[in-house]
Amino acid sequence: MTIFLVFSGLLIVAWVLHVIVWRLRPPRNHTIGLLRLFVLVLAAGLVGSRVALDMGWMQLAHGGLLYVATMLAYIAFYCAIEEDSPSLRIIEALNAEDGTSVSHADLRLLISHDGFVGTRINLMRDTGLLVERDGYLNLTDKGRRFVALFDLPARILGIAKGG
Amino acid sequence: MDGIEIGLIALPVVALAANVLFHASICRVRAGISPFRSTFLAFLGGFAVALVLQIMLQRRSDFTTEESVGYALVNALTYASLSAGYFYFFSMIIASLRLRVCREIAHAPERRLQLDDLRALYAAEAILQARIVRLLRAGALVRDGEDYRPGPNRAILHMARVMRFLKQLILGRREVGTRTESGGD
Numbered sequence: 001m002t003i004f005l006v007f008s009g010l011l012i013v014a015w016v017l018h019v020i021v022w023r024l025r026p027p028r029n030h031t032i033g034l035l036r037l038f039v040l041v042l043a044a045g046l047v048g049s050r051v052a053l054d055m056g057w058m059q060l061a062h063g064g065l066l067y068v069a070t071m072l073a074y075i076a077f078y079c080a081i082e083e084d085s086p087s088l089r090i091i092e093a094l095n096a097e098d099g100t101s102v103s104h105a106d107l108r109l110l111i112s113h114d115g116f117v118g119t120r121i122n123l124m125r126d127t128g129l130l131v132e133r134d135g136y137l138n139l140t141d142k143g144r145r146f147v148a149l150f151d152l153p154a155r156i157l158g159i160a161k162g163g
Numbered sequence: 164m165d166g167i168e169i170g171l172i173a174l175p176v177v178a179l180a181a182n183v184l185f186h187a188s189i190c191r192v193r194a195g196i197s198p199f200r201s202t203f204l205a206f207l208g209g210f211a212v213a214l215v216l217q218i219m220l221q222r223r224s225d226f227t228t229e230e231s232v233g234y235a236l237v238n239a240l241t242y243a244s245l246s247a248g249y250f251y252f253f254s255m256i257i258a259s260l261r262l263r264v265c266r267e268i269a270h271a272p273e274r275r276l277q278l279d280d281l282r283a284l285y286a287a288e289a290i291l292q293a294r295i296v297r298l299l300r301a302g303a304l305v306r307d308g309e310d311y312r313p314g315p316n317r318a319i320l321h322m323a324r325v326m327r328f329l330k331q332l333i334l335g336r337r338e339v340g341t342r343t344e345s346g347g348d
Contacts, residue, residue, distance in 0.1 A: 001233030008240070022333050058168045065172060066237050069244035076251035081329050087294045088323040091303055094313045095320050101310035108291055120260055121278065129265060136275040139268050147265045154256045157190040 006049055007063035011070055014041040030082055031075060038071045086110065167224045171234050174216050175241035182209030182246055186253075197301070198257055206246050213242050258297075260285070 018037055027033030046064065049055040055063075089110050094102050121137070124130045129143040139147070186205035189196060217238060221231050255262060267284060268276050295311070298304045302316035313320070 001229050001236075004233045004236045004240075007237070019333055023335055026334070058165070058172070062168070062172045062234075062237060065175065066241045066244070069175070069241045069248065073244040073247040073251070076248055081326055081333060085326075086290065087298060088319070088326060090291075090294060090298060091313075091319050092323045092327070094304055094311060101307040101312045103310050107295070107311065108288065110291075118278075118282075120264060121281065124261055124264065129261070130268070133275075136273075136277055137268060137281070138275045139265060143265050144269065147262070147269050150256050150259075150262050151266070153252075156187055157253075157256070158194060 002053065002055070003059050003063040003066070006045070006053065006055075007067050010041055010045040010067060013045075014038045014071075015074070017041065030078065034075050034078060035071075038067075038075075042067050042071070167220050170216070170220045171238065174213060174220070175238050175245055177216065178209040178213035178238075178242045179245040179249065181212040182206055183249060185209060186249075198253065199301070202250050202253060206250075209246065210242065213238060260290070 014037060018034060021027075021033075021037065022030075042064065045067070046060055049060060049063070090107055093107065093110060121130065124143070125132065128140055129146055130137050131140050132138075182205050185208035186201060189201045189204055193201070217235055221234070224231075226234070264281060264285070267281065268274065295304070298314075298319070299306070301319065302314045303319040304311045305314040
């Protein structure tokens with residue numbers, strides 16, 4: 001029970017710190033910022049648990065796995081918080097006025113601006129997935145690895161891909 | 164006791180492996196199954212494996228009731244988190260626009276594309292249509308003549324409200340809606 005209480009507590013502390021920091025002074029790169037903050041809290045928690053609670057290495061490993069798994073899941077989830085999903089926007093628009101129908105043209109207005117693809121491409125350039133040469137967009141090595149990482153499981157699962 | 168402790172630490176990872184195997188089998192056997200249903204069924208399969216292993220390991224141990232409950236809670240939460248991570252990964256394969264753009268470039272004749280080519284491929288109308296088809300299939304919206312209205316499945320609406328609340332809490336009111344034109348991944 002100690003492992004559960006200590007590491008759940010650490011996760012709560014990290015999340016509260018994350019909310020406070022993000023409200024006061026959000027980092028430029030949110031994902032890296034989140035990773036740093038959570039790892040910092042974990043490191044302090046591991047040292048504290050070893051010294052103050054005399055936890056064994058096995059217990060620390062067990063708690064560490066819980067913490068890292070939850071941290072990674074939250075970071076993945078945070079990407080959805082950070083940027084609005086068009087699907088969720090459509091659903092919110094439909095439910096804004098109870099029982100009222102919404103036309104296709106109204107829904108089209110929600111995502112009609114050029115930013116949809118343009119913003120993504122800018123982000124991909126910033127993160128090194130794409131590079132522009134002679135007016136053409138080319139994949140970098142990182143971009144090719146990104147495609148390969150998702151293509152293999154898509155083939156194994158036999159599912160339609162992307163977009 | 165060390166063997167049992169190592170087993171308990173490895174248990175959520177083994178359960179996740181079972182989850183992924185179940186998922187691959189479900190997708191292969193029942194092509195066209197809803198992504199949410201397939202991931203949920205696979206999650207349950209992995210959870211059953213975790214439950215059996217947890218009971219087997221705890222029977223061999225001399226843990227007190229409190230310790231047993233503690234280990235069960237840690238492993239349940241760890242397995243749920245690992246499964247959530249797998250779910251987000253799977254969602255990216257299905258719905259990521261970034262991944263789709265990379266794939267279009269990778270499969271282009273000269274492995275390069277102009278920005279205008281991509282804009283033509285991903286016009287807002289095509290993106291909207293893809294979302295509408297998915298939401299209709301999920302029962303989150305229904306056709307009403309030429310228009311649309313909310314469907315019987317309210318889960319996505321609840322999810323949207325939770326996301327809106329978290330966005331307001333973490334990013335503050337000023338940030339809400341500022342990135343809406345970029346859409347989700």
